[in-house]
Amino acid sequence: MFCGLALLGCMAQAQERKLKKAETKFSDFAYAPAIQSYEDLVADGYTQEQIFKNLGNANYYNAKYVEASKWYGRLFELNEADIDPEYMYRYAQTLKSLEKYDASDRWMHRFKEAKANDQRAVQFSKNSDYLERIEANSGRYEIRNLGLNSKVSDFAPSFHGRDLIFSTARDSGLISKNIHKWNNASFLNLYKATQDGQGNFITVDKLSRKLNKKTHESSTAFTKDGTTMYFTRNNSNNGKFLRDGEGVSRLKIYRATLVDGEWENIEELPFNDDSYSVAHPALSPDERQLYFASDMPGTIGESDLFVVDIHADGSFGTPRNLGPKINTEARETFPFATDSGILYFSSDGHPGLGGLDIFAFDLKENGLGRVVNVGRPVNSEEDDFTYIVDEATQKGFFASNRAGGQGGDDIYGFTETRPLDLKCHTLIAGTVKDGETGELLAHAAVKVYDNKSNVVSTSETDANGAFAMEGDCKEGNYKVVASKSDYDDGEKAFATVNAKDATGIEVVLAKTVKSAPIGTDLVTYLNIEPIYFDFDKYFIREDAKISIERVLAYLREFPEVKVEVRSHTDSRANDAYNMQLSANRAKATADYLIAQGIDKNRISFEGFGETQLTNNCSNGVPCTKEQHQMNRRSEFIVVEN
Numbered sequence: 286m287f288c289g290l291a292l293l294g295c296m297a298q299a300q301e302r303k304l305k306k307a308e309t310k311f312s313d314f315a316y317a318p319a320i321q322s323y324e325d326l327v328a329d330g331y332t333q334e335q336i337f338k339n340l341g342n343a344n345y346y347n348a349k350y351v352e353a354s355k356w357y358g359r360l361f362e363l364n365e366a367d368i369d370p371e372y373m374y375r376y377a378q379t380l381k382s383l384e385k386y387d388a389s390d391r392w393m394h395r396f397k398e399a400k401a402n403d404q405r406a407v408q409f410s411k412n413s414d415y416l417e418r419i420e421a422n423s424g425r426y427e428i429r430n431l432g433l434n435s436k437v438s439d440f441a442p443s444f445h446g447r448d449l450i451f452s453t454a455r456d457s458g459l460i461s462k463n464i465h466k467w468n469n470a471s472f473l474n475l476y477k478a479t480q481d482g483q484g485n486f487i488t489v490d491k492l493s494r495k496l497n498k499k500t501h502e503s504s505t506a507f508t509k510d511g512t513t514m515y516f517t518r519n520n521s522n523n524g525k526f527l528r529d530g531e532g533v534s535r536l537k538i539y540r541a542t543l544v545d546g547e548w549e550n551i552e553e554l555p556f557n558d559d560s561y562s563v564a565h566p567a568l569s570p571d572e573r574q575l576y577f578a579s580d581m582p583g584t585i586g587e588s589d590l591f592v593v594d595i596h597a598d599g600s601f602g603t604p605r606n607l608g609p610k611i612n613t614e615a616r617e618t619f620p621f622a623t624d625s626g627i628l629y630f631s632s633d634g635h636p637g638l639g640g641l642d643i644f645a646f647d648l649k650e651n652g653l654g655r656v657v658n659v660g661r662p663v664n665s666e667e668d669d670f671t672y673i674v675d676e677a678t679q680k681g682f683f684a685s686n687r688a689g690g691q692g693g694d695d696i697y698g699f700t701e702t703r704p705l706d707l708k709c710h711t712l713i714a715g716t717v718k719d720g721e722t723g724e725l726l727a728h729a730a731v732k733v734y735d736n737k738s739n740v741v742s743t744s745e746t747d748a749n750g751a752f753a754m755e756g757d758c759k760e761g762n763y764k765v766v767a768s769k770s771d772y773d774d775g776e777k778a779f780a781t782v783n784a785k786d787a788t789g790i791e792v793v794l795a796k797t798v799k800s801a802p803i804g805t806d807l808v809t810y811l812n813i814e815p816i817y818f819d820f821d822k823y824f825i826r827e828d829a830k831i832s833i834e835r836v837l838a839y840l841r842e843f844p845e846v847k848v849e850v851r852s853h854t855d856s857r858a859n860d861a862y863n864m865q866l867s868a869n870r871a872k873a874t875a876d877y878l879i880a881q882g883i884d885k886n887r888i889s890f891e892g893f894g895e896t897q898l899t900n901n902c903s904n905g906v907p908c909t910k911e912q913h914q915m916n917r918r919s920e921f922i923v924v925e926n
Contacts, residue, residue, distance in 0.1 A: 319339065319343050320340065320343045320344060320347075323336050323339060323340045323343070324340070327340070332359075332363060334360065334363055334364055334368075337356050337357070337359045337360035337363060338360055338372065340352075340353075340356035341353045341356035341357040341360060341372070341375065341376075341379075342375075344356065345375055345379065348640060348667065348668045348686055350378070350379040350381075350382035350383075350639060350640055350666075350667065351379070351382055351383060353375070353379045354376065354379035354380055354382065354383060357372060357375060357376040357379060358376065360372060360376075361376065370395075370396050370399035370400050370403075373392050373393075373395050373396040373399065374392075374393075374396050374405060374615070376392050377389045377390075377392035377393045377396060378633055378639065378640070379639075380392065381637070381638060381639030381640075381666055382639040382640060382666045382667060383666075384639075384666060386416060393406075393409050396409075397409060397410060403613075403614055404585065404586075404609050404612070404613040404614055404634065405613050405614055405615060405634050405635075408613065408634070408635055408636055409636055411712070411786065412636045415636035415637075415658070418658065419636075419637070419638065419658045419660050419661070419664070420660070420661075421660075422657065422658060422659060422660030422705060422706075423660035423661040423662070424660070424661070424662075424703075425659070425660060425701060425702055425703040425704075425705065426659075426660075426662055426663050426699045426700065426701055426702065427699060427700045427702060428662050428663065428697045428698065428699040429697065429698050429699070430689075430690060430691065430695055430697055431486060431682075431695070431696050431697065431698055432485075432486060433449075433451075433478045433486045433489050433696065434690065434691040434692055434695045434696055435453060435454075435455040435691065435692050436455075436691060436692045437453065437454040437455050437692045437693055438452075438453065438454045438473070438686075438692055438693040438694040439451055439452070439453045439454075439455070439684070439692060439694060439695060439696050440452055440453075440503070440670065440671050440684030440694040440695075440696060441503045441504045441505070441565075441619075441671045441684065442671060442673055442682040442683075442684070442696050443504075443505045443506055443507060443673060444507065444673060444675065445477070445505075445507045445511055445514075446511055447479070447480050448477050448478065448479055448480070449477070449478040449480070449486065449682065449696075450475060450476070450477055450478075450492070450505045450507075451475070451476055451478065451696060452473045452474070452475055452476075452501075452502065452503035452504065452505075453473065453474060453476050454472070454473050454474075454693075455474075455476075472499065472500060472501050473501040473502055473503050474491060474492070474497040474502055475491075475492040475496055475497055475502045475503070475505065475516065476489055476490065476491050476492060477489070477490050477491075477492055484680075492548070493547060493548050495541075495547070495548055495549070495551060496516065496541065496548055496551070498518070500518055500519040501517075501518065501519050501536075502516060502517065502518050503516070503517045503564075503565075504516065504517040504564060504565040504566065504619070504671070505517075505566075506566040506567050506568050506575075507568075508568065508572055509572065511543065512542060512543045513540065513541070513542055513543070514540070514541045514542070514543070514548060515538055515539070515540050515554075515566035515568070515575065516538070516539055516541070516566070517536055517537070517538055517539075517564040517565055517566070518536070518537060518539055519535070519536060519537070520535045520536070520537055520557075520559055535558070535559060535560070535561060535562045535563075536562035536563060536564035537553050537554070537557040537562070537563055537564075538553070538554045538557060538563050538564060538566050538575075538577055539551055539552065539553050539554070540552055540553075540554060554601065555600075555601055556581075556593060556601060556603075556604050558581065561579060561580050561581045561582070562578075562579060562580055562581075562588070563577055563578075563579045563581065564577060564578050564579065564618075565577055565578045565618055565619050565620065567620040567621045567622050568622065569592075569622050570622060570623070570624045570625075570626060572595065573594065573595055574592050574593065574594055574595060575592065575593050575595055575601075576590060576591070576592050576607075576620040576622055576628065577590070577591055577592075577593070577604075577620065578590055578591070578617065578618040578619065578620065579591050579604070581604065583606050584606070584612075585606070585609060585612045585613065585614055586612060586613050586614040586615050586616065586617065586634060587614075587615055587616045588616050588617060588618050589606055589607070589612040589617055590606075590607045590611055590612060590617045590618070590620050590628075590630055591604045591605060591606055591607060592604070592605055592607060593605070610646075610654070610656065611628075611630070611646055611656060612634075613632065613634025613635060614634060615632065615633045615634030616631075616632060616633050616634065616641065617630055617631070617632045617634060618630065618631050618632070618641070618670070619631045619670045619671045619672070621671075621672055621673050621674075622648070623674060623676050624676055625649075625676055626647065626648040626649045627645055627646070627647055627648070627707065628645070628646045628647075628648050629643060629644070629645050629659075629672045629673075629674070630643070630644055630646070630672075631643055631644070631668075631669065631670035631671070631672070632644055632656075635656050635658065636658070637658055637664060638658075638661070638664050638665060638666050639665070639666035639667065640665075640666065640667045640668040640669070640686075641668040641669055641670045642658055642659075642664045642669055643658075643659050643663055643664055643669050643670065643672045643683060644656050644657060644658055644659065645657050645659055645705055645707055646707070647707040647708075647709070650707075650709050650758070654707060654709045654758075655707070655709050655710060655758075655784075657705060657706070657707055659672075659705060663683055663697075663699060665685060665687040666687075667685060667686050667687045667688070668685060668686045668694075669683060669684070669685045669687070670683065670684055670685070671683055671684045674699075674701065679700055679701040679702075680698070680699065680700050680701075681698070681699055681701070682696055682697065682698050682699070683696070683697055683699065684696050684697070685697060708757075709757065709758035709784060710755035710756065710757065710758065711755065711756045711757070711758055711781060711784055711785065711786050711787065712753060712754075712755065712756075712786035712787070712788060713733055713742065713752075713753070713754050713755070713756045713763075713765065713779075713786070713787050713788075713790065714751070714752065714753040714754075714786070714787070714788045714789070714790065715751070715752060715765065715777070715788065715789060715790030715791055715792065716746070716749075716750045716751050716752070716790075716791055716792070717729040717731065717746050717750050717752065717767040717769070717775070717791075717792045717793075717794060718750060718791065718792075718793055718794070719772075719793075719794060719796070720775075720793040720794055720795045720796075721795070721796065724750075725746075725749055725750025725751075726746060726750050726767075726769055726772070726794060727746055727747065727748045727749070727750055728745055728746060728769070729745065729746045729750070729752075729767045729768065729769040729772075729794070730743070730745055730767065730768045730769065731743065731744045731745060731746060731752045731754070731765060731766070731767050731792070732744075732765070732766050733754065733756055733763055733764070733765055733766075734763065734764050734766060735757075735759075735761060735762075735763055736761050736762045736763070741756050741757055741763065742754040742755055742756055746767075752767075756781065756787070757781075758781065758784035759781065760780075760781055760782055760783070761780065761781060762778060762779075762780050763778070763779055763780065763781060763787075764776050764777065764778045764779070765777045765779070765790055765792055766792075767792040767794060768794075769794060771796060771797055771799075772794040772795065772796055772797055773794065773795050773796075773797050774794070775792045775793050775794040775795070776792065777790050777791065777792045798811075798839065798842060800843045800845075800846060800926045801846075801923050801926065802923065802926070803923050803924060803925065803926060804922065804923065805922070805923045806920045806921060806922055807836050807839060807848065807920075807921040807922075807923065808832070808836075808920060808921060811835050811836065811839060813832040813835045813836070814828070814831070814832045815832070815918050816829045816832055816833060816874065816918055816919040816920075817829060817914055817917055817918055818852075818870055818917040818918070818919075819917075820855075820857075820913070820917070821858070821866070823852075823866060823869040823870040823872075823873045824873060825873060825874065825877050829919075830877075833874075833877060833878070833881075836848075836878070836921050837878065837881050837882075837883065840878070840883050840887070841882075841883075843926065845925070845926060846887070846923060846925065846926045847886075847887045847888070847889070847923070847924050847925040847926075848887065848888060848889075848921045848922060848923055848924060849888075849889045849890065849891060849921075849922045849924050850871045850874045850875045850878070850888065850889070850890040850891075850919055850920070850921060850922075851871065851890070851891055851892075851893060851919065851920040851921075851922055852867045852868070852870035852871035852874060852890070852891075852892050852893070852918070852919045852920075853867055853870075853892075853893050853894070853895070853896075853897055853898075853916055853917065853918050853919075853920075854866050854867050854870075854894055854895050854916065854917055855895065855898075855902060855913040855914075855916040855917050856895045856898065856902055856903050856904050856906070856913075856916070857913065860894060860895065863894040863895045864892060864893075864894035865892070866892070866894070867892030867893055867894045867895075868890075868891070868892030869892070870892065870917075870919060871890035871891055871892045871919065872890055874890065874919040875888045875889070875890040889924070895916070898916050899915050899916055899918075900912055900915055900916070902915075902916060
């Protein structure tokens with residue numbers, strides 16, 4: 286008995302040591318070995334919440350989204366109630382890599398309920414049709430895998446004249462100190478690929494040892510004259526890693542100049558810091574600004590895009606966050622600015638297909654532009670990033686870890702065959718309804734006008750009376766005008782401020798009263814109560830006057846209309862008497878109209894006695910008082926319009 290308890294105790298201590306060892310690896314960002322240690326613990330029966338969190342995160346940060354999805358799923362099977370909403374978001378993202386978009390959207394709805402003000406939740410709410418929008422932008426590229434790729438990671442291409450500079454892990458990883466434990470891959474170095482006259486890459490060479498140290502180097506940007514280079518490197522001292530208090534070697538941007546064919550004067554930029562990362566430089570078209578990614582103070586998410594001014598003397602201004610239009614609480618990274626002022630970047634915070642997607646934003650829109658997913662096939666369910674393009678040729682490059690590549694990340698070449706619509710649009714949405722009945726009106730024409738009466742957008746309501754269309758982002762006053770046959774036009778004013786959408790607009794239409802066709806009885810046409818008379822009487826009753834007011838209003842609205850008043854009796858009394866009684870009723874009705882201001886030349890009248898009964902209550906047929914009442918009436922028949 287004692288031996289058995291001792292053995293169990295030893296086993297428990299061994300498992301605890303394994304757990305502590307795995308947690309140490311994870312805390313040291315040694316994700317690759319941490320994954321193996323945690324998986325061993327799960328195989329031994331451990332099902333702790335923290336194990337599933339760390340397994341999910343370690344795979345997520347290594348872009349192994351299918352594996353991450355499995356562990357996040359196990360996490361939520363274990364406990365749904367008290368998990369940080371950030372795991373909901375990551376789980377939703379990883380489900381996209383499995384193309385389970387419906388399931389991903391369900392988790393995004395739960396994430397939105399938990400964090401309604403999160404920019405990612407806001408973007409999801411505003412773009413619930415994101416898959417349709419991505420599809421509309423898809424099919425604009427022809428892509429190809431490049432022969433320069435290796436069996437490991439190759440990414441971060443940049444233009445340097447006719448050469449392509451890129452980052453790669455292809456150096457030998459046989460020496461343990463050259464292996465990065467984040468992903469068990471060699472450290473990254475910068476290489477140059479040279480093209481022939483047909484655009485084929487014929488040679489691949491490592492750049493200067495002055496640039497490539499025993500650290501990661503990646504993400505380069507060059508001035509147009511090719512003499513100044515910005516690049517990313519781990520924080521280092523004499524080529525060796527420097528780590529912060531948390532054991533992390535942060536990323537920094539360095540600048541170098543080309544002197545007699547060699548890269549010299551390597552210096553780190555002044556806004557770098559040992560406590561946060563600054564990485565992935567990109568120059569503005571005029572080379573007076575530098576875009577980059579960072580998690581410096583003032584960052585909204587895991588990493589944001591910033592811009593800093595480059596002064597004429599080579600010094601720098603103060604970095605500025607590009608703001609919540611572009612940045613979310615997730616990752617925005619790898620910027621690239623074209624000559625026309627289009628900023629391309631990668632993000633897993635804006636609605637996409639899974640992992641990092643590539644997005645575009647028109648910097649010329651002065652902050653009113655929209656972030657647009659560039660679509661398939663450049664974007665996929667995996668990570669797609671480091672996009673660059675030559676707008677003169679519409680040719681460019683990007684990197685992806687999608688299936689079918691030669692290594693972990695591959696560089697792909699592309700030709701853009703159709704431009705991307707980046708014009709800023711706002712959503713204008715609402716309903717059109719009948720003002721009297723409240724019925725939602727289908728197939729009503731809808732137009733949006735600006736304050737100069739210019740048509741901004743047109744649409745039509747659907748079967749449910751709803752409309753949705755795109756407006757422009759200019760601030761000002763607008764109006765929605767709806768029209769439909771048999772209705773007067775209706776309108777609703779609204780204003781656009783800060784490019785915000787205008788939704789919930791309700792346009793109410795009133796039915797148009799049109800001139801009735803010849804032969805029409807206005808009682809029926811105007812849907813009013815009939816003009817009834819008391820038995821054996823021909824005076825106008827008070828209740829009848831209410832209906833006649835509608836007839837009067839109609840005759841005033843259509844002054845060309847002439848009517849004949851036709852009056853009737855029931856079958857009681859003899860035929861001759863009833864004929865005279867109906868004539869008196871017709872004249873009394875006509876006189877009432879004339880007394881209310883209607884020209885007597887527009888009114889004629891005639892009595893029909895009991896010759897036009899509305900029911901079968903003829904002579905000798907027993908009927909109730911109510912049935913006889915139906916026949917004692919006046920009609921207003923249109924004879925000219």
